[in-house]
Amino acid sequence: MTNKYEDKTNKSEYINRVSLINILMALAIALITWGIVAIGFDFFYDLNDDVLIKDILSGAYTGTPSGYNNQMMYPISVLIAGLYRLIPSVPWYGIILMGGLATCVSIIVYRLLCYTLNIWIKLAMSVFAIVFILGVYLDEITNMTYTVVSAMLATAACVWVLTDNNLRLRDNIVPIVLCIISFNIRSEMFLLMCPYMAAVTIIKFIFDLSKKSLRNLSIIATVILAGIVITFLIDTIAYSGSEWREYRRLFDARTEVYDFTGIPEYDTNEDFYESEGITREQWQLLVDYNYALDENITADTLEKIASYVRSGEAKDANGNPYTRANVGIKTAIGQYIRSIVDFTAEPMYMPLRLIVTLLFIALIILSVLSRRGDTLVGLAVVFLCRSVPWIYFYYSGRPVERLSHPMFFIEAAILLTMLCQTKIGRLDKGLVYLTLILILVLCVVNLKTEWSETDWQMREREEVNASYEKLCEHTTTTEGYYLIDVYSTVDYTEKVFAPQVDKSNQMLAGGWMAGSPLDAKKEKDYELAHPDAARVFVVYDRNRWNYSEIAR
Numbered sequence: 001m002t003n004k005y006e007d008k009t010n011k012s013e014y015i016n017r018v019s020l021i022n023i024l025m026a027l028a029i030a031l032i033t034w035g036i037v038a039i040g041f042d043f044f045y046d047l048n049d050d051v052l053i054k055d056i057l058s059g060a061y062t063g064t065p066s067g068y069n070n071q072m073m074y075p076i077s078v079l080i081a082g083l084y085r086l087i088p089s090v091p092w093y094g095i096i097l098m099g100g101l102a103t104c105v106s107i108i109v110y111r112l113l114c115y116t117l118n119i120w121i122k123l124a125m126s127v128f129a130i131v132f133i134l135g136v137y138l139d140e141i142t143n144m145t146y147t148v149v150s151a152m153l154a155t156a157a158c159v160w161v162l163t164d165n166n167l168r169l170r171d172n173i174v175p176i177v178l179c180i181i182s183f184n185i186r187s188e189m190f191l192l193m194c195p196y197m198a199a200v201t202i203i204k205f206i207f208d209l210s211k212k213s214l215r216n217l218s219i220i221a222t223v224i225l226a227g228i229v230i231t232f233l234i235d236t237i238a239y240s241g242s243e244w245r246e247y248r249r250l251f252d253a254r255t256e257v258y259d260f261t262g263i264p265e266y267d268t269n270e271d272f273y274e275s276e277g278i279t280r281e282q283w284q285l286l287v288d289y290n291y292a293l294d295e296n297i298t299a300d301t302l303e304k305i306a307s308y309v310r311s312g313e314a315k316d317a318n319g320n321p322y323t324r325a326n327v328g329i330k331t332a333i334g335q336y337i338r339s340i341v342d343f344t345a346e347p348m349y350m351p352l353r354l355i356v357t358l359l360f361i362a363l364i365i366l367s368v369l370s371r372r373g374d375t376l377v378g379l380a381v382v383f384l385c386r387s388v389p390w391i392y393f394y395y396s397g398r399p400v401e402r403l404s405h406p407m408f409f410i411e412a413a414i415l416l417t418m419l420c421q422t423k424i425g426r427l428d429k430g431l432v433y434l435t436l437i438l439i440l441v442l443c444v445v446n447l448k449t450e451w452s453e454t455d456w457q458m459r460e461r462e463e464v465n466a467s468y469e470k471l472c473e474h475t476t477t478t479e480g481y482y483l484i485d486v487y488s489t490v491d492y493t494e495k496v497f498a499p500q501v502d503k504s505n506q507m508l509a510g511g512w513m514a515g516s517p518l519d520a521k522k523e524k525d526y527e528l529a530h531p532d533a534a535r536v537f538v539v540y541d542r543n544r545w546n547y548s549e550i551a552r
Contacts, residue, residue, distance in 0.1 A: 018117065025122060026110035029129050030102040036134065037141050040451070041458055043098065043496040046145035046402065051494050052513060053146065054093040055503055058084045062522045063504045067238070070251060070516065072146065073231050074238040076184035094496030100149040100185075101141060104156040105133055107174070108413060111163040115420045128440060135443025136352050136412075138450045140405065142458075144496065150186035151406030153178045154193035155413050158200045162417045167204065167216035169223065176220060180227035192389045192403065196410045199385035203378040203418075243517040246299065250515045253302035260396060261309035263287055264322050268315040269308075276304050285510075289486040292507075292514035293537070293550070332395035336387065339394075351442040352408035359415035362435040366422050375422060386411055461493060468492040471538065471545050475506045480534045481526050482506040483550070488540035505530075509537065527552075 037043075045051050049071065055061035056069040057080045065085050067078030083092040109129045113122055133141075140148045157175035164171055179197075183190040201217050239248060257263060266273055266283045273283060278301060282294055286305075291297040308314055314322035343354065360379065367375040389407060424432055468489060475482050486508050505526055507519055526533070534549045 019114075022110050022113040022122075025113060025126055026106040029109050029126050030106045033105065033130050033133050034098070034102055034141065036130075037138065041142045041454060043094070043141075044143050044458075044461055045094070045493045045496060046140075046143035046148075048489060048492050049512070050093075050097075050145050051492070052508075052511075054091075054494075056513075056518070057081050057093055058091075058500060059088065060500050060503050062518065063502075063525075066518060068244075068516075068518050070239075070248070070512070071186070073184040073187060074235040075231055076181065078238075088500075091497055091500075094144070097144040097146060097149050098496065100181075101144065101152055104149075104152040104178075105129075107156040107178075108159045111159050112417065112420055114163065128436065131440055131443050131447070135447040135450070136355070136409065137405075138447065138454055139457075142454055143493075145402055147186050147189050147402050148406055150182045150189040151193055151410065153182035153185070154190055154197065155406070155410040157182070158193075158197055158410060159413050159417050161204065161220070162200050162414065163421075167213055167220065169216070169219050172220050176223050176227065179224045180231065183228050184231055189403070189406070192407065193410060195385040195388040196382075196407075196414065199382045200414060202381045202385075206374050206377055206381070241517070243520075247516045250299040250302070251512060253299045253306060254512065254514075256306040257286075257302045258289070261306045262322075263305060264309060264314040265317045268317060268319050272308055272313070276301075278304075289511065290483075290509035292509050292511075292519070293483065298515075329391075329395060332391050335394040336391050339390070349404060349408060351446045352405065352412060354442060355439050356408055356411050356415065358435055358438055359412065359419065362431060363415060363418060363422065365431060366419075366424060366428055369428060370423065372422070375418065378418065382411065382414060464491045465494070467540065467543075467545075471540075472501050472503070472506075474545070474547075476502055479530055480505065480536045481523060481530075482536050482538050482547075483509040485537070485539035486510040488538070488545075505533075506538075 045054065052061070053069045053071055056066050057077065059065040059081075065081035065088075067074055067081045069077050080092055080096065083090070109126070112129075113125060116122060116125070157178040160175040160178070161167070161172060179190070182193070201221065204217060205213055239245065263283070263286050264272075266280055273280075282291075282297055282301070285291050285294055285297065286301075291301075309322060312321065316322045339349075339353075343350075360383075363375060363379055366372070367379070386407070393404065419432065419435075471482075471484070482505060484506060489508065504522065507522065508514060513519055535552050537548050537550045539546050
């Protein structure tokens with residue numbers, strides 16, 4: 001006969017064994033998923049933005065690792081730069097992106113595996129997880145970008161909190177850390193995830209209407225907010241110099257013009273341009289995104305263009321009102337509603353949009369059958385919260401895949417978690433199994449298409465990269481300071497595990513780092529070391545690189 005202490009010890013040991021099994025299975029799922037991808041493809045950075053961030057952090061850009069990349073918050077940037085200083089040969093940035101994605105997948109799967117003790121169901125869930133990740137996120141795994149990693153960290157945090165029963169601070173250190181890292185990696189993406197995190201917070205309170213849960217949720221949110229505020233303060237101090245402040249003003253104005261307002265035609269807006277002292281040549285540099293070639297193009301220049309477009313006075317090439325600026329809120333809401341009811345619109349969101357719809361329908365039916373009013377309210381909260389970033393997307397005119405796919409993914413993760421938490425009877429199991437089978441079929445079908453498209457995309461990347469590699473061969477062997485046409489390199493990216501290339505004597509003639517103190521110091525250092533070196537503008541035209549010397 002055992003005593004109470006032995007029973008408690010045995011129960012604790014059993015829980016630890018089950019938890020260990022769940023952890024090992026979750027890690028195995030991530031390993032198998034990334035192993036399958038590694039067999040079929042190389043790993044690339046998705047955008048040349050990621051390449052530039054990596055070059056700055058690693059020291060390939062200036063010769064010395066730097067935390068001043070402006071896209072990520074300074075604390076995590078200086079940490080990664082420090083890793084490059086310790087071991088320069090390791091591709092730390094790529095490893096952190098890949099490791100972040102794999103870790104998030106492992107966390108999500110681990111938390112969901114805890115809902116069953118049946119080993120066969122665990123195995124079925126593992127197969128489902130592998131097919132699901134490959135079916136909807138193959139492109140994000142093979143072509144990595146910091147934006148998606150930031151979103152995945154927030155997603156893992158949401159699933160963790162949603163599956164936690166006690167909501168004690170010590171049990172939620174992981175989601176707190178995940179949120180703070182997410183904000184550090186891409187603050188804008190973290191803010192887009194905030195409505196979904198708010199939905200999770202409200203749902204947890206609805207499921208447990210008590211002062212204790214409200215207090216615990218408030219404590220968790222406060223700690224996350226404190227971490228964000230500290231990060232923001234450190235970042236502000238790091239960029240507090242007058243040169244960096246002016247650069248950030250230029251950066252914000254550049255974002256406004258190139259991402260939102262656009263640049264109106266010169267001929268039909270000649271009165272405006274002449275009144276502001278913007279010449280046709282400067283306008284052409286702005287259109288070509290090579291504004292760094294003219295030091296007289298400043299933050300003021302870009303702010304005036306953005307303000308002019310926002311005023312509604314700008315005209316297009318035909319003299320009609322220029323309409324690239326934000327659409328009205330009513331139009332944005334209309335586009336959002338259409339995206340929900342019309343599945344033929346925006347096929348780039350499939351199959352995630354259809355998966356989210358299936359999960360919503362299944363949960364609504366289960367809630368009605370089981371008379372779970374709290375679940376119905378929770379679904380309404382998810383829908384209302386997800387509407388906020390989507391309406392903003394349509395309002396701003398920027399529903400790009402690297403932002404929208406993670407938004408669908410976090411929504412699917414929340415709904416799948418709610419499905420796991422729903423108590424179902426024998427009659428309800430059929431609906432759950434049918435929903436999961438339909439999702440599995442969608443993922444398999446999409447995986448077949450995505451696999452072929454990814455294979456084609458990899459070959460395209462190799463061709464584009466081959467031309468840029470020729471440029472790098474020239475710049476590393478021929479003295480000169482090279483300013484490269486931005487649009488000639490816009491499709492270029494790099495393999496994550498490729499050898500590092502010295503780019504200390506090349507710089508884009510525009511883009512988000514142009515006009516920064518880092519660029520100014522880089523060019524000045526090169527001129528001091530090579531006083532007789534030419535300043536060369538480079539553009540890719542007619543399948544060849546053209547070099548033309550320009551004045552200093």
